[in-house]
Amino acid sequence: MIKTISMLDFPNAKINLGLLVTEKRPDGFHNLESCFYPMGWCDALEIVQADELTFTMSGLPVPGNPDSNLCLKAYKLLQQGFQLPPVHMHLHKVIPMGAGLGGGSSDAAFTLKQLNSLFELNLTPEKLEDYARQLGSDCAFFIRNEPVVAVEKGDVFKPTSVNLDGYTCVLVYPGIHITTAEAYGNIVPKKPSCGIEMFLKQDVGVWKEVLKNDFEEALFPSYPELAGIKQQLYNAGADYASMTGSGSTIYGLFKKEPANLVFPGHYLLWKGLL
Known part of the structure; x- marks a missing residue:
């Protein structure tokens, strides 16, 4: 029995608290170590039972063929094991692409969760x-959607006690789309002398000195405006500022809401209390 014929949800973004690229794998991917932390910057996804499978989008333009969207891929993946009725899916895109925020991965994971609930598939x-791991390396994070330390390809998780409740986070996306290939092109993997978990146990104010994102060193020389955004967030009083993922969003963590933050009009900004 179907509980309802439609469902609306809000796939959210995530940030990386530190990101170490530790080695290149034989399969061509890279092993990494990072802390994934959910953010309140959200898309909107509605799934409605329909006469035929359709998918539409609004909001920010998404490059590529809509037929290859991860939401459709998630539906078709589940369809291999279940007799799913056709649905209409509408995605309103708010989280920018190529921004290191995991928006596409979140959309895919929320599609799986919504279909599981909508059609009572009883998947754990x-x-x-x-x-989710079959759809993308960090898709699985958004199933439970809680802070974790991610290792291997970013799809194996360990619990973490890190808690940013009470901090205000400012996310700044300057409109620079950085492809995965470009981001990894200048990366030299290296084994860390100390794991991220040790750094996360320290006060957020200490993270500036110890918690690094390896992609900053690889990308800041080509995109000096990213380094400028990071410095602007520190000048505004951030306890910690960093690039998230492989770019190009820069975020700052503030103990109190910052004032006098002014960015060019074409930048996309999100600010929220964690």
């Missing part, structure tokens, strides 16, 4: 994570 979080 563990099984949903298995499906």
